[in-house]
Structures are given as C-alpha cells and as structure tokens.
Amino acid sequence: MVEDSPGKRYLLMGNEAIARGAIEAGVKVTASYPGTPASEIMETLALAAPKLGFHAEWSTNEKVAFEVAAGAAITGVRALTAMKNAGLNWVMDMFMTLVYGGVRGGFVIAVADDPNAHYSSNEQDTRFAAFYGEIPCLEPANQQEAKDMTRYAFELSEQLELPVMVRSATRLSHASGDVELGKLQKLDRKPIFDKHWKMAYRWNVYGPPGPVEKHRWLHSRIPIAKKTVEKLPWNKLEIEGKPKLGIIASGLGASYALDVVRMLGLEGKVAFLKIGSPTPIPEQMVGRLLRAVKTVFVVEEGDPLVEFQVKALAKDINPKVKIVGKLTGALPPVGEINVDIVGKTLAKLAGVKLGEDKARELAKAEVSKLVSSRSSTLCAGCQHLGSYWALKQALRKFGGQVPIVNGDIGCYEQGGYGIFAKAIKPSLSTESVRYPIESPYETLDTNYIMGGGVGLMQGEFHAGYKDGAIVAIAGDSTFFHACIPAVINAVYNGAKGVFLVMDNSWTAMTGHQPDPGTGMRATGEPAKQLLIEDIARACGVEFIKVVDPFDLKSTQVALEEALNHEGFAIVIARRACTLQVQRQKKFVGKRIVVNPEKCTSCKICVSFGCPAITFRDKKGGIDPILCNGCGMCVQVCPTEALSIGE
Amino acid sequence: MGDINLIIAGVGGQGSVLASHLVAMAAIGDGLHARVGETFGAAMRGGSVASHIRLGKEVHSPLISKDGADIILALEPLEGLRNSVRYLREDGLLLANTRAWSPTDVNIGLAKYPDMKTIEKSVKKLGGTGNVRTMNVVMLGALAGTGKLPVSIESLKQVIRENVPKGTEEVNLRAFGLGLRAVQQE
Numbered sequence: 001m002v003e004d005s006p007g008k009r010y011l012l013m014g015n016e017a018i019a020r021g022a023i024e025a026g027v028k029v030t031a032s033y034p035g036t037p038a039s040e041i042m043e044t045l046a047l048a049a050p051k052l053g054f055h056a057e058w059s060t061n062e063k064v065a066f067e068v069a070a071g072a073a074i075t076g077v078r079a080l081t082a083m084k085n086a087g088l089n090w091v092m093d094m095f096m097t098l099v100y101g102g103v104r105g106g107f108v109i110a111v112a113d114d115p116n117a118h119y120s121s122n123e124q125d126t127r128f129a130a131f132y133g134e135i136p137c138l139e140p141a142n143q144q145e146a147k148d149m150t151r152y153a154f155e156l157s158e159q160l161e162l163p164v165m166v167r168s169a170t171r172l173s174h175a176s177g178d179v180e181l182g183k184l185q186k187l188d189r190k191p192i193f194d195k196h197w198k199m200a201y202r203w204n205v206y207g208p209p210g211p212v213e214k215h216r217w218l219h220s221r222i223p224i225a226k227k228t229v230e231k232l233p234w235n236k237l238e239i240e241g242k243p244k245l246g247i248i249a250s251g252l253g254a255s256y257a258l259d260v261v262r263m264l265g266l267e268g269k270v271a272f273l274k275i276g277s278p279t280p281i282p283e284q285m286v287g288r289l290l291r292a293v294k295t296v297f298v299v300e301e302g303d304p305l306v307e308f309q310v311k312a313l314a315k316d317i318n319p320k321v322k323i324v325g326k327l328t329g330a331l332p333p334v335g336e337i338n339v340d341i342v343g344k345t346l347a348k349l350a351g352v353k354l355g356e357d358k359a360r361e362l363a364k365a366e367v368s369k370l371v372s373s374r375s376s377t378l379c380a381g382c383q384h385l386g387s388y389w390a391l392k393q394a395l396r397k398f399g400g401q402v403p404i405v406n407g408d409i410g411c412y413e414q415g416g417y418g419i420f421a422k423a424i425k426p427s428l429s430t431e432s433v434r435y436p437i438e439s440p441y442e443t444l445d446t447n448y449i450m451g452g453g454v455g456l457m458q459g460e461f462h463a464g465y466k467d468g469a470i471v472a473i474a475g476d477s478t479f480f481h482a483c484i485p486a487v488i489n490a491v492y493n494g495a496k497g498v499f500l501v502m503d504n505s506w507t508a509m510t511g512h513q514p515d516p517g518t519g520m521r522a523t524g525e526p527a528k529q530l531l532i533e534d535i536a537r538a539c540g541v542e543f544i545k546v547v548d549p550f551d552l553k554s555t556q557v558a559l560e561e562a563l564n565h566e567g568f569a570i571v572i573a574r575r576a577c578t579l580q581v582q583r584q585k586k587f588v589g590k591r592i593v594v595n596p597e598k599c600t601s602c603k604i605c606v607s608f609g610c611p612a613i614t615f616r617d618k619k620g621g622i623d624p625i626l627c628n629g630c631g632m633c634v635q636v637c638p639t640e641a642l643s644i645g646e
Numbered sequence: 647m648g649d650i651n652l653i654i655a656g657v658g659g660q661g662s663v664l665a666s667h668l669v670a671m672a673a674i675g676d677g678l679h680a681r682v683g684e685t686f687g688a689a690m691r692g693g694s695v696a697s698h699i700r701l702g703k704e705v706h707s708p709l710i711s712k713d714g715a716d717i718i719l720a721l722e723p724l725e726g727l728r729n730s731v732r733y734l735r736e737d738g739l740l741l742a743n744t745r746a747w748s749p750t751d752v753n754i755g756l757a758k759y760p761d762m763k764t765i766e767k768s769v770k771k772l773g774g775t776g777n778v779r780t781m782n783v784v785m786l787g788a789l790a791g792t793g794k795l796p797v798s799i800e801s802l803k804q805v806i807r808e809n810v811p812k813g814t815e816e817v818n819l820r821a822f823g824l825g826l827r828a829v830q831q832e
Contacts, residue, residue: 010674
C-alpha cells in the first residue's frame with residue numbers, strides 16, 4: 001500500500017483501492033467510523049499512515065469523522081472521510097452546510113452503499129445525498145476505477161472548491177480485482193488559514209453575506225462541474241453504425257452491462273454510454289445518445305438517479321425515445337441487480353432468445369429443498385451468549401407479561417435475527433403478545449440504527465407501557481458513537497428502564513476495530529481507555545453495575561436488581577471479545593466433557609445458542625473443533641451432563 | 647464471461663476468502679484479469695461464505711452468473727450443495743470436504759442435514775459431478791510428504807484403506823496421494 005511502484009499490478013479489494021487512491025493523492029488527514037462494507041478503507045489507511053506520515057483515525061462516529069476531515073480541508077490540506085451508507089445519515093447536518101462554503105484542500109467523502117442490505121438496516125442510495133447537497137459524485141465500476149477516481153476526486157474537489165463524493169457499493173468494496181498502481185504524490189502542504197479566502201467569512205455560514213449568498217456561490221459551481229464531467233475518461237460513449245438500442249450504465253451497473261453485452265453477442269450492435277459521474281451526468285453525451293437511438297436501457301445499482309436525469313433531458317432533446325429502467329419495472333426497484341437480472345431485460349429488449357432448461361429447473365427446485373438454511377449465530381464462546389442467557393432468566397422472573405427488548409447495531413444485533421428455518425405468522429392481535437424465546441436469536445424486539453434502542457425505550461416508557469419491563473441493549477462502540485445524549489435524556493426527563501451495555505472492548509462486528517474503550521488507536525498506538533461506567537456516572541445515572549457475562553448467575557442477579565430499580569439503570573456486561581482474546585492468546589479454554597448418560601435430552605444447552613453445542617441422536621454434545629472452552633454451557637446444563645475437564 | 651469461473655464455499659472462519667485471493671493473485675501474476683466477489687452473512691464465524699473467482703482476458707462482474715460456475719470447491723458439504731443449486735454449470739464439478747458444520751437450524755430440529763451420498767446424488771441430478779471427499783486425508787498426505795513422520799507411507803496407506811468408510815477407499819487413497827505429491831514436489 002505504501003509502495004511507490006507505478007505500473008505494478010496487484011489484487012486489491014475495492015476498499016483497499018479507494019485507500020490507495022487517497023494515498024497516491026497525498027492525503028494528509030483521514031477519519032472514519034467502522035461500518036460494513038466500508039471499514040477496510042480506514043483499516044488500509046491506518047496501516048499506511050505511520051509509514052507515510054499522514055493522520056488516520058477511527059473517530060467516535062461518522063459525523064465527528066466528517067468534521068475532522070472537513071476541518072483539515074479548510075486549512076488547505078487533502079482529507080478523506082469514509083463511511084457506510086447509514087453513516088452518511090449521521091453526517092447530513094454538517095454535509096448540507098459545509099457545501100455552502102466548500103473547502104480549500106481536496107475533500108473526498110467515500111461512501112459504501114449496501115444494495116440488498118447484506119450488512120445494513122436499509123438499501124439507501126447515497127448518490128442522492130450528493131444530488132441533494134449539489135456536489136459531484138463519482139461512481140467506479142471496478143477496483144481500478146475505485147483507485148483512479150478517488151485519486152482524481154481530490155483534484156476535482158480543489159478545482160470546484162467543493163467536497164466530492166466517491167460512491168462504492170458492497171459488490172465493489174467487498175470484491176477484489178486487478179489494479180495497476182500509480183505514482184505516490186508527495187504534497188507536503190503547510191496548513192494555512194484565511195477566514196476571508198475568495199469570499200467574506202468563507203468558513204462561517206452565518207458571517208455576511210450569509211447562507212443565501214453562499215448557496216448562490218454553490219450554484220455557480222454547477223456549470224463548471226457539468227463542463228468538467230464531459231471530459232472525464234470514465235464517462236464514455238460508444239456508437240457504431242445506427243443502433244436502435246442504447247444502454248446507459250453507471251458504476252457497477254456498467255460492469256454488469258458490459259458482461260451481458262458480451263454474453264449476448266451484442267458488441268457493436270448497441271450504443272453504450274458508460275457513466276462514472278451519476279451527478280452531474282455528462283449531459284452532452286446523454287444528448288448524443290438520446291438523438292441516436294429509439295430505446296434507452298438505464299442500468300444502475302440503487303435507486304433511479306441517472307434514469308430521472310435522463311428522462312428530464314429527453315423531454316427537450318428527443319421526447320419520442322423510450323427510456324426503460326427501474327422506473328418502468330424493467331429492473332427491480334428493490335434489492336441489488338446482477339448479470340442475470342440485467343441479462344434477462346437486455347435479451348428481451350434486443351430480441352435475443354435465452355434458452356431455458358425446464359427439466360433442470362425442476363431438478364434444482366427439488367434439490368434446493370434439501371439445503372437447510374444456516375441461521376446467523378454468535379461465535380462459539382461469545383460473551384454475548386452469557387448476557388442473553390442471563391437477560392432471559394431475569395426477564396422470566398421480573399420482566400412482566402410482555403417485556404420489550406430494544407436492540408441496537410453490533411454483533412449482539414444477531415439477538416434479533418431469528419431462526420431462518422422458523423416460519424413466523426404475522427399477528428393481528430389488538431393486545432400485547434408474549435412470544436417464547438427459544439434461542440438468544442429471538443430476544444430483540446426492536447432494532448433500527450446505531451443508538452436507536454435507548455431512545456425508543458424512553459418513548460415506550462413515556463407512552464405508559466405497563467405490560468412488561470422495558471430494556472435496551474447496545475455495545476461499547478455504539479455507546480460511544482450514539483448513546484450518550486440518549487442516556488443524558490433518560491436521566492434528565494426521568495425515563496425508567498434497563499440499559500444493558502454489552503462491552504467487549506472492540507468494534508467487533510465490523511472486523512475488530514479499536515474504540516475509545518479499547519485503549520488503542522486506529523494505528524495501534526496506545527490511547528487513554530474510557531470506561532462506560534465513568535461516563536454513565538457523569539451523565540447522572542444512579543444505578544450502575546459492572547458484571548462478567550461468563551458468570552451467568554451474577555449477571556442475572558445484576559439484571560434482576562436493575563429491573564426492580566425505580567429509575568434508569570445501566571448494567572455493563574464486560575468481557576473482551578472471545579475472538580480477540582484468542583488472537584492475543586490471553587485465554588486458554590478448558591475442555592468441556594460430555595456425559596451422555598446424564599443427558600436427559602432437555603435441549604436447554606441447545607437453547608443457549610452456542611454454535612459449538614450439537615444435538616445428535618437425541619443427546620447434547622460439544623463440537624471440539626469449534627468449542628472455545630468458555631464454560632458457560634456447563635453453568636446452563638441442569639443435570640451436570642456437561643463438565644469442565646482438563 | 648471469463649475463461650474460468652470458480653467458487654470456494656464454506657462457513658465463516660474456514661479460510662475460503664484467503665484461498666480465493668491466492669488463486670486470483672496467481673492469475674494476475676500470469677497476466678490475466680481477475681475478479682473475486684464474496685457473498686456472506688453477518689456472522690464473523692459460522693455463517694455461509696462463498697468467494698466467486700473469475701479469471702480471464704476480460705472479466706467485469708464480481709459475481710458469477712446463475713449456472714455459471716465451472717468448479718465449486720466446498721470446504722463444507724452443505725455449503726457446496728447450496729452453491730451448486732444456484733451456480734453450478736450443467737457439466738460442472740463440485741469438490742466438497744466431508745467435514746459438516748451443522749447449522750443451528752438443524753441442531754434445534756427445524757431442518758435436516760443431508761448425508762454425503764445425497765449431496766453427490768443431488769449434484770448428479772443437476773447434471774454435474776459431485777465429489778465429496780475428506781480433505782483431512784489430503785492434509786495427512788501432505789504431512790506424510792514432509793518425510794518427518796516416523797511412519798512409512800505404506801503403513802499410512804494401509805491404515806487409511808482399513809479405516810475409511812467402505813467404498814471410499816480408492817477416493818481416499820487418491821486424496822492422500824494428492825497431498826503427498828504436493829509436498830514432495832516442493
């Protein structure tokens with residue numbers, strides 16, 4: 001990553017390619033918060049930062065990360081912030097306002113979307129945020145473009161004095177491809193500050209001439225951006241002869257469309273406009289295509305941003321041209337697209353017949369019945385299993401008829417993933433309904449976003465919900481990211497409820513990034529370790545207990561006391577992530593011994609939800625390869641069929 | 647599509663992602679273009695994982711199309727079958743390890759785990775070839791190939807012949823030979 005060897009080819013993940021682009025551009029400050037599928041951008045930068053002397057940090061949340069990078073860009077150095085789709089929602093306040101004054105040094109916002117919501121709570125298309133904020137968005141089709149576009153985005157940003165968005169998606173960020181490296185630029189810019197640079201009170205939106213004039217300045221950039229994108233190498237129009245059909249394909253959509261054109265033998269027979277800037281689109285090129293063909297097929301991943309703009313242009317240029325895409329149902333409006341989906345539509349439009357083997361499709365349907373679903377589970381020996389077990393027992397005693405457990409974002413969110421093989425019938429009840437918790441994966445009743453649960457809990461309380469206890473769960477990284485204002489609010493406005501913080505000292509789900517509770521920074525250097533109980537105390541919380549989730553009984557007792565407490569209570573279940581501890585070889589588990597004769601087939605061990613626990617021939621057992629020897633299952637077994645060995 | 651489409655499937659933690667990157671890196675070294683796409687669930691450990699590897703002179707999409715995989719290498723048999731249904735070409739090959747990683751859905755009794763014979767038969771129904779064999783035996787061959795075991799290769803072969811399930815002796819001995827030669831040739 002730090003190698004200055006232009007022309008060398010490597011296999012890079014999309015996220016690594018984005019990081020390499022920033023490194024080649026001579027970036028000075030980089031800041032991010034982990035979020036799949038974007039996390040590897042900062043992981044890569046953090047590895048390179050100490051060697052090349054730039055700043056790389058995991059910030060407490062995306063908004064802070066954005067501001068850290070924006071502040072650096074105001075002083076004239078190059079800066080990058082990276083985040084997942086949902087992360088940009090945190091940023092929007094600063095995002096929509098920063099654009100009124102823009103930046104001095106190049107500022108790149110790298111966002112990885114997640115069509116099909118593989119790792120996210122929604123499928124939002126963040127290209128619309130660039131459209132909304134009136135800044136350019138570049139959208140790579142492959143890893144090479146991801147690197148090259150990120151590198152160029154800094155130049156474009158400095159030309160326009162505006163932030164530039166680079167939009168990735170799961171299939172780019174988390175896929176790898178061959179990338180030819182470019183030269184490393186060494187900028188060594190001195191950070192400077194001039195508050196009236198080219199405009200009075202440039203960096204103070206309220207300073208005269210005020211927001212409206214600054215908005216007018218933002219609009220003055222649009223024609224420059226539109227002119228510039230016509231010359232980008234990633235916007236390319238190919239028309240041979242007089243084709244009837246044209247394709248406009250943006251970003252990943254172009255990589256699918258190119259494969260499909262080849263598969264269907266349509267090379268040279270259709271006009272092809274590959275788009276690398278979905279906003280602003282290259283209007284001149286689009287116009288040439290609209291005049292040349294009868295039908296245009298728009299292929300893009302996400303929502304129809306390009307399609308809307310093409311339709312608007314067509315109204316004046318060639319109203320007769322037929323435009324098909326997501327708006328017309330030619331591509332599905334939800335989920336992600338792929339070669340099969342694009343191929344089916346293109347074949348139809350081009351009049352190519354696709355053969356279908358009906359007998360084989362029938363055989364496939366039959367075989368697929370044999371393929372069991374594989375529910376998502378916590379890891380063997382995960383401390384969250386202990387917390388969930390203790391919570392289940394405590395709620396059984398003091399949770400009332402229908403407790404509400406509000407979830408949050410992190411590994412523990414799997415507590416709400418359910419069992420995939422279980423069919424759930426929607427209920428039409430007009431009263432509260434209690435459902436059994438047969439595995440930890442059926443615990444969470446609500447779950448939306450980072451820090452959302454502890455806020456929802458307060459609304460449920462103020463609504464006067466009396467049918468059961470109200471609980472919220474969050475992890476340590478989430479606590480630092482988004483929970484602190486909600487904790488202060490609970491104390492200030494007198495909400496009652498139990499807030500269980502599952503503190504494993506790492507941002508584990510996104511690949512074990514350090515957080516303010518780890519005692520380490522992104523680059524591995526030591527940092528001051530913050531304790532959640534100290535923060536909770538400073539926020540005015542009166543009931544605070546810290547427990548070890550491997551000790552099921554004490555964790556249960558602490559939660560029972562919290563449920564019986566008169567006000568807002570916090571229980572912190574603290575134990576470092578089992579995987580992380582194993583990597584550091586700090587913990588050697590004991591062998592768990594199974595005595596099948598004592599097993600009464602009660603399946604309580606199975607309901608504990610550890611993937612190392614098996615159930616074969618009507619007896620509980622332990623998979624010795626998966627087992628980490630944490631010993632929690634031994635505490636769960638009522639008949640001592642499980643015991644700790646040597 | 648590319649010249650070759652390969653899937654390495656397994657369960658999170660088995661190393662399919664690394665293995666797929668090694669294949670792609672080697673192809674790039676030989677002057678080909680490569681794409682590696684990954685599909686996996688949210689779990690760090692224990693979720694379904696599949697790496698799609700596309701190698702050739704011109705490749706774009708990171709994922710293999712339906713019925714487009716020439717070979718599926720499965721580190722876990724159920725994952726081999728899962729990917730075969732969707733991705734295996736009609737004349738494709740499934741190479742699967744025998745080591746089953748039972749899903750929670752099966753453990754709690756809501757689903758069944760197909761046996762190895764059923765998996766092979768099912769792939770045949772799809773028009774392909776299914777070959778479920780134990781990778782442990784390949785590894786054992788590799789171990790023997792180091793020459794550091796104080797046991798003769800012949801006696802290891804004898805033990806394998808006598809202890810593997812009936813009817814799989816030849817397949818297992820070939821697997822042993824594969825691992826053995828791989829290390830000896832180094």
